[in-house]
Structure formats: C-alpha cells, structure tokens
Amino acid sequence: YPLGVYVGKLKPSHRQWVIARNMCATIDPARVAPHISAVRPRHFQSAAFFLDFLHQVAPSKYGAVLRQLDWERIDAAIGEDWANMPHDTEVLLSALHAQAATRHLVQQFIADHLDRIEHFPPRLMLMAPEVGIAHIAKGRRLRLAQYHSVSLSMGGIALAMLAESWPDLVE
Secondary structure (H helix, E strand, O other): OOOOOOOHHOOHHHHHHHHHHHHHOOOHHHHHHHHHHHHHHHHHHHHHHHHHHHHHOOOOHHHHHHHHOOHHHHHHHHHHHHOOOOOHHHHHHHHOOOOOHHHHHHHHHHHHHHHHHHOOHHHHHHHHHHHHHHHHOOOOOOOOEOOEEEEHHHHHHHHHHHHHHOOOOOO
C-alpha cells in the first residue's frame, strides 16, 4: 500500500504527514463515496490504494466514505467474479475492511454473497472467518492457489483458523 512501503528509515516525515493531511482536508466523503461505488474492476486496486491512503491520513473521512458507499453498485461491478475472486477485488475488499468501526459493513457484504462464492479466498477468510467456515461447512472450497500461485501466508492462517474452529475437517 502507498504509505505501507515507507517504513523505518523511509517512513514519512512530520512535514510529509502534514502535507498528506492538507491534501485530504478538502475531501468530501459524500462526493467520494459515489466514485468508489462506481469504480470498475480494472481500477479496484487503484481505488484500494486511495482508500488505504485516506484511512491512514484521515480515518474519520475514510469511515464516512464507507458508511455512504452504494454496496449494490460495488456488487454489480464484482458481478460473476464472486465465484472465483480476482486479486484486485480482494485488495479492494481488504482496503474497505481496514477500520474496526466499519469492518462489519464488509463482513456483511461478504456474507450476503456467500452463495455466489465457489472458491473462498484466504484473504476473505481473514476478514470474515464465520462466513468462510459456513462456506466450507456447505462442502465448498477454500482456495489456497490461484493462477499457479499458492497463498502461503494467508492460506496458512486461514487453515489454522479452520483447524481451530473445525479440527475434524483439517487433516
């Protein structure tokens, strides 16, 4: 994520934080939310980067944006990708899940679409574990690999969560 890359010696200076906060000072969540709601899948990751930046610099504005999103429009943009979610969609949902106060909105959004998910991504399992466990309880799959790439860290954590909640299922 934009500011997450810059840690340690590269972390933003006080001056850079002041500039970032000034950049966000005039952002109107009521004007931003419709744009985030209307973003197309091709731009999900860019929207996620913006949301991450807003969350870090102006958390109250980030929360206000999330509370004003049109979740039906986001659902329409995701469309058939619910079945086997692409990386960019996962990244957007992760950015929407960043703040504890609004996390329930994303968890409910995922739960509302459980029946459309065929291969449950580990990243979603970390965001909504109860939903992921319900998915697997229905005999559906936890997706540990996609496009010849294995999700070792998130997949391992998701399996550990599953093993703790339902030990008989994990061998």
